[in-house]
Amino acid sequence: MSAILTEKPKEKESFGKTQRKDLWWFEPLVYAVGFGAFIFYATWAAFQGKHYEYGPYLSPFYSPLIVVDWWKFSPAFLILWIPAGFRMTCYYYRKAYYRSYFMDPPACGVSEGCKKYTGETAFPLIFQNLHRYFLLGASVLLCFLWGDVIKAFNFNGHFGVGVGSLVLLANTFLLTMYSLTCHSFRHLIGGFKDSFKCGYQYNLYEKISCGNKHHMFWAWVSLFMVGFADLYVRLCSMGIWTDVRLI
Amino acid sequence: MSTLDRFEIHEHDVIVIGAGGAGLRAAIEASTNGASVGLVCKSLLGKAHTVMAEGGIAAAVANVDKQDDWQVHFKDTMKGGKFLNNWRMAQLHAQEAPERVLELERWGALFDRTNDGTILQRPFGGHTYKRLCHVGDRTGLEMIRTLQDKGVHMGIDVYMECTITKLLKDDGKISGAFGYWRENGKFVIFKAKSIILATGGVGKAYKVTSNSWEYTADGQILAYDAGAELIDTEFIQFHPTGMIWPPGVIGILVTEAVRGEGGVLKNKDGFRFMEKYDPERMELSTRDVVARSIYLENKDGRGSPHGGAFLDISHKGADYIKKKLPSMYHQFKELADVDITTGPMEVGPTCHYSMGGVKVEADTTATSIPGLFAAGEVAGGMHGANRLGGNSLSDLLVFGRRAGLHASEYAKKNSSKLKLDENEMKLAEKEMISFFERDEGENPYSVHTDLQELMQNKVGIFRIEEDLKYAIEQLKILKERAKKTKIEGSRMYNPGWHMAYDLQNMIIYSEAIAKCALQRKESRGAHSRIDYPNTDPEHGKWNSIVKKSNDGSLVIEKSPLPEMPKELQDLLKEKDLVKK
Amino acid sequence: MPAECTIKKESMDAGHDLPGEGHKARIATFKVFRGDKNTGSEVEYKVPVEEGMVVLDAIHYIQRNISPDLAVRWNCKAAKCGSCSAEVNGKPRLMCKTRLDDFSSGEEIKVYPMKSFPVIKDLACDVSWNFEVNKKITPFTPKENTSWIMNQRDIDRVQEFRKCIECFACQNVCHVIRDHDLKPKFAGPRFFVRVAGLEMHPLDGADRLEALKNDMGIGFCNITKCCTEVCPEDIHITDNAIIPLKERVVDRYFDPVKIILRKLFVKR
Known part of the structure; x- marks a missing residue:
């Protein structure tokens, strides 16, 4: 083989051109719809600024609840940028929305058409590199959410269990799993090392790595659950649903 | 215009033909020794058959079984080869293999580990102790990738997808090689003071084979045509x-x-x-x-x-x-x-493997032609009548290194200007082009299919005189058919054309296999005769030798085994030290 | 395929080699790209199907019986050497690993050369760019005074990367190369895997982070995971090689706290 590349400028192909015969557009479409529906609902719910509390329950969109005089908008906006940023810079979600929304690429082996591409080397996508700081912020919020879970089992000073308590518990558990299986966490906990002197650290790294394989699963179920938790509190608060006390 | 001006020419001290384990190891050693090295291979770099080696590299590093040492490895190899091995090769191999394996690790290879963090070894057929250093079941891949990555940083020029069809000589000494680029069919000449053959085996002559299209006895026949001797060609290993x-x-x-x-x-x-x-x-x-x-x-x-x-x-x-x-x-x-x-x-x-091949001097891997060296499967003698699993990878490393070292030393000592013979080149060119010049002829693939059927059925695991005689007759016919094949299309990346050339080599080597198999009237190692089912000690005293006679026909001889020094003889006589 | 490539339709079959009617053998229809960098056509071939047959067997059948000059690269035919990469129905595959049973009966099977590299002829293309990239990577450089003792648990991770058979399917499918053609600035998934194998080697002492960021363009990767999807060796290229490398690059170049700490405490 000759070592010199005698390559001509490539013909730019039109968008969507491929020899693939399968339904390659189906997966990105599902993600686009699913992700879009959540963003739509979350934005609406955050703008409401009411119906976020019911009995001992607090909607995760509003936790921790910060009510201050100088802030004229919904309190949700004071904290929502953290989980939003965490998910937007998440290594899994990046794949999903680059494919579904940016069409970059729409699917493997499917042409993108003609456009300029700088990937994550230039503004604004270069800020994806700060994912670990959003992880840090999200971990702080998780502490508050666990606090909310404890409160959700406290009905006027007495232990009790309502369906809402379980919804908030499930939500916080799933969010914790989503955070624990984060790629950045995996790096910080041991991925940065080339060899492990400490067996405990290695075991922890292995467990996180194992969970990391299912990061996509935790991403989707936690996304669904956090939306549902808000909806549950909201509908109870609006009087549409009744919270059933189990204990 | 002189013939030389028509061809693309590359000049190096050492040209290595074949980029599997042996070729790469040879190129690295020659380059380390200060030679300018060109590495020519039929496929892309890193695709050679070494990647198919799975089980491991046999080397007595004694990490798992501490009793292991080179003497036991030597003994196992000689026993496995039914004492037909070149004792000196077997000795060097057993002695140097551990060092070669550790060297691979120094270059970045990652073998599976013992609990102590050293190289893990597994048991294998015919080895007394757990001896095979391995990486799961992809040891060959690890080895070739390590050597490849080491080699590309040493300034070795790699000529990929290039087939050599002729060795060129000046006054009996090697002066270069003639070949063609598979990609565009253009001819190319490599000028070199020494050439190392590392082209592998001949498995593609058989129908059921683990070998790829590349294993067509190229190196053996290049050497044979240039006047070198082949040894023990009757021994073909069936895995x-x-x-x-x-x-x-x-x-x-x-x-x-x-x-x-x-x-x-x-x-x-x-x-x-x-x-x-x-x-x-x-x-x-x-x-x-x-x-x-x-x-x-x-x-x-x-x-x-x-x-x-x-x-x-x-x-x-x-x-x-x-x-x-x-x-x-x-x-x-x-x-x-x-x-x-x-x-x-x-x-x-x-x-799976051809134990026989080009006859070489054990210490230097030099053939009988000055400037021509051979290492790896293409060389014969090391494994005798049967190769032990795991001994091939170590063979590649040990003798690949020796070939690189001695070929580069030879190049240093023979620095006088060598001439290329224009007539030789013209003939080589004519031979390759002839396939396109016929108006009609057979498809080379159908001749190949018939060759594979013949070798599989008549010169396979079990052999008998009448089959072998029949095969020798049939091979004559196939040889004529192969000369008259016709190629369609152009010289651009034309596998049919490539096959037409490779076929010639396979048929000559097949003849060598069949004739030597007929000559060996006993069963020994991989050679099993239905009509002579027993091993005959008298036949254990000689190796088969194949060479080209002056009239161009293939002749076979017997050559007595080289005398083994007494201490090694005593070693072989010792009762087995330990059993598992 | 190059700009001026013209696709013509041709049809060829081996006639006498096909089993007659009443035979149970299935016949598969292949549409194979035949041509070079300037011109090409899609040629139809009919191939009888045997049990367990793979696409490479069909290509060999065509070579043996219909078109001996059909150019194709192959070696081991056992998914160990990575020579026979091509696009089968638009997906980068190893032909030796793509079974005909995976296609429905009567489905046309298109076989094209890898799209991201210039075609030489038919199914063979010029992958020399990859070898050039490999040369630029700093080779394995052992730490000084190492004892060469390594724990299996430390090398498990690296051994995954060393499974790579260099079929270049990931290079072919990666949209940074395939669609945006950023070859001069971007090394591609195969070489991120190689660098990961070196960077995470317990005994390697060299540093390749600057090269990763600047010369190899790891920032161009937007982790859309097509490389992982097509890898015939099941290497988790994105999750285990590229993302951990990106995180190491972040440590060095983007993490403000780490940068400040380094400035304060690490002596030059």
């Missing part, structure tokens, strides 16, 4: 375990590591038949014995449905199998719909 079903995968190798890790062979009645043929070593007997046993079980009607045997490792548990034999697991799962963690594989013998 006992190749895939036999479905038809699309016939011949694909199933690593001996399956047996090394505890796999058992059973016949259709579920009987572990190796108890009958080699009760002591069972499945870890030498390859010739296991291959023959499977064949005999089938002959007596106790084979598996598709003419082989069942190899079962499922008792080891799914996790262990997936960890230790990952590519075997995937190979069966994806190509044959068989889950080896729950059921047996169906396996049968497949042509």
